[in-house]
Amino acid sequence: MAKIVVEKSQPLKGTVRVSGAKNSVLPILAASLLATEKCLLEDVPPLRDVDVICEVLATLGADIKRLNREQIEIRAHKIDDFEAPYELIRKMRASFLVMGPLLARMGKARISMPGGCAIGTRPIDLHLKGFKALGATITLGHGFVEAKADKLIGNKIYLDFPSVGATENIMMAAVLAEGQTIIENAAEEPEITDLANFLNKMGAQIKGAGTDTIKITGVEKLTGTTHTVIPDRIEAGTYMVAAAMTGGNVLVDNAEADHLKPIIAKLRESDVEIYEEGNGLRVIGPKRLKPVDIKTLPYPGFPTDMQAQFMALLSVAEGTSVIIETVFENRFMHVSELKRMGADVKIEGRSAIIEGQKVLTGAPVKATDLRAGAALILAGLVSEGRTEITNIEHIQRGYVDVEKKFRGLGANVYRVEEETK
Ligand SMILES: CC(=O)N[C@H]1[C@@H](OP(=O)(O)OP(=O)(O)OC[C@H]2O[C@@H](n3ccc(=O)[nH]c3=O)[C@H](O)[C@@H]2O)O[C@H](CO)[C@@H](O)[C@@H]1O
Numbered sequence: 001m002a003k004i005v006v007e008k009s010q011p012l013k014g015t016v017r018v019s020g021a022k023n024s025v026l027p028i029l030a031a032s033l034l035a036t037e038k039c040l041l042e043d044v045p046p047l048r049d050v051d052v053i054c055e056v057l058a059t060l061g062a063d064i065k066r067l068n069r070e071q072i073e074i075r076a077h078k079i080d081d082f083e084a085p086y087e088l089i090r091k092m093r094a095s096f097l098v099m100g101p102l103l104a105r106m107g108k109a110r111i112s113m114p115g116g117c118a119i120g121t122r123p124i125d126l127h128l129k130g131f132k133a134l135g136a137t138i139t140l141g142h143g144f145v146e147a148k149a150d151k152l153i154g155n156k157i158y159l160d161f162p163s164v165g166a167t168e169n170i171m172m173a174a175v176l177a178e179g180q181t182i183i184e185n186a187a188e189e190p191e192i193t194d195l196a197n198f199l200n201k202m203g204a205q206i207k208g209a210g211t212d213t214i215k216i217t218g219v220e221k222l223t224g225t226t227h228t229v230i231p232d233r234i235e236a237g238t239y240m241v242a243a244a245m246t247g248g249n250v251l252v253d254n255a256e257a258d259h260l261k262p263i264i265a266k267l268r269e270s271d272v273e274i275y276e277e278g279n280g281l282r283v284i285g286p287k288r289l290k291p292v293d294i295k296t297l298p299y300p301g302f303p304t305d306m307q308a309q310f311m312a313l314l315s316v317a318e319g320t321s322v323i324i325e326t327v328f329e330n331r332f333m334h335v336s337e338l339k340r341m342g343a344d345v346k347i348e349g350r351s352a353i354i355e356g357q358k359v360l361t362g363a364p365v366k367a368t369d370l371r372a373g374a375a376l377i378l379a380g381l382v383s384e385g386r387t388e389i390t391n392i393e394h395i396q397r398g399y400v401d402v403e404k405k406f407r408g409l410g411a412n413v414y415r416v417e418e419e420t421k
């Protein structure tokens, strides 16, 4: 089992290039099932999650060709299956996003129910509510969700919560439905806009993506296209926090300032200097960070996917900060690991109270989920001694070449294979 070892690092310096967004490419790959012609995707992050969704597409009959490390060609002319098994869904929840496209293209889909995970139960009721509103019959049983519809018909769908996955899944089902679908209280994340842009290039008629009301006029069929995935705002945010925590001076290249507004605002409040430079952001950390209060919210609010990384940062700020997590009910798994490194964090319900420390100390710790793992690397950069992180498969789900990118900035971050006893 591999580990990531982090040693106290000098202030980070240099340039790091942000890869394509994991949370964009996954729905976009699912959407390529709707195309009757070849799709070419560029700036695809070479991540484990991408491999998993490609495996799902291949199981369904799509032909996947990797042209190089960051380009994938998908041919979904002939889809001959409509079932995604548990073995694949359990590897990655986002595989459930093939349900909308399958329902639209095949009139049926049978997908294993995604289970809960470390950050929460993560139900799929809003996805199913949307499919039902479009005329699908839903049956649950034996751990599977089955959806069937002779014909999908556009409808008005109000989401009780602006769920990212539900907005994407419903949008993908509605593009081939008869008539107009309106999604109200839709998620507004940049990844929704990226998916809508991809679908529109294929011939879909989607308006309003990026706002809380999305209007989709169904079309007969979608063709192929070429699309470049947007930069990963969470990967960008993670390196920005690393620069800030180490008092560094880093150019985070291929970062979209517009997508990073809440992160930029909170870093500036914490005394970090940030300037737009070329296609990226220059981040200059202060001698000591100021404490800030954070509440996670759907976009354009502060992203829950940056909560753990900011907790690492606030653990070394000068004073007391409060983080309120409103999106997931159980996303504080990193707290006990950060405490092992000397952080002072108290949890009260959905709030975490963080007393910033002058020094953290390296320790053996475990990545409980993707962003928790990133937070431990960040804490390790400013901790005395050595931090050894296990369960790094979580980190590899979402960060391309993480050790190499950190080392490129002068950080002491290594991947080591654990000796077998
Ligand atoms: C692959 C991907 O893009 N993952 C992102 C996506 O996950 P995902 O799409 O799963 O997140 P959602 O926006 O759907 O979930 C947000 C909240 O809504 C709840 N909910 C969701 C669906 C549903 O049918 N019923 C329901 O109650 C969830 O349990 C959660 O509490 O958005 C999250 C919120 O920004 C991010 O943390 C994830 O990184």
Ligand SMILES: C=C(OP(=O)(O)O)C(=O)O
Residues within 6 Å of the ligand: 023, 093, 094, 305, 370, 371, 398
């Ligand atoms: C929670 C995340 O991803 P997923 O929805 O794929 O679990 C994440 O990217 O932080």
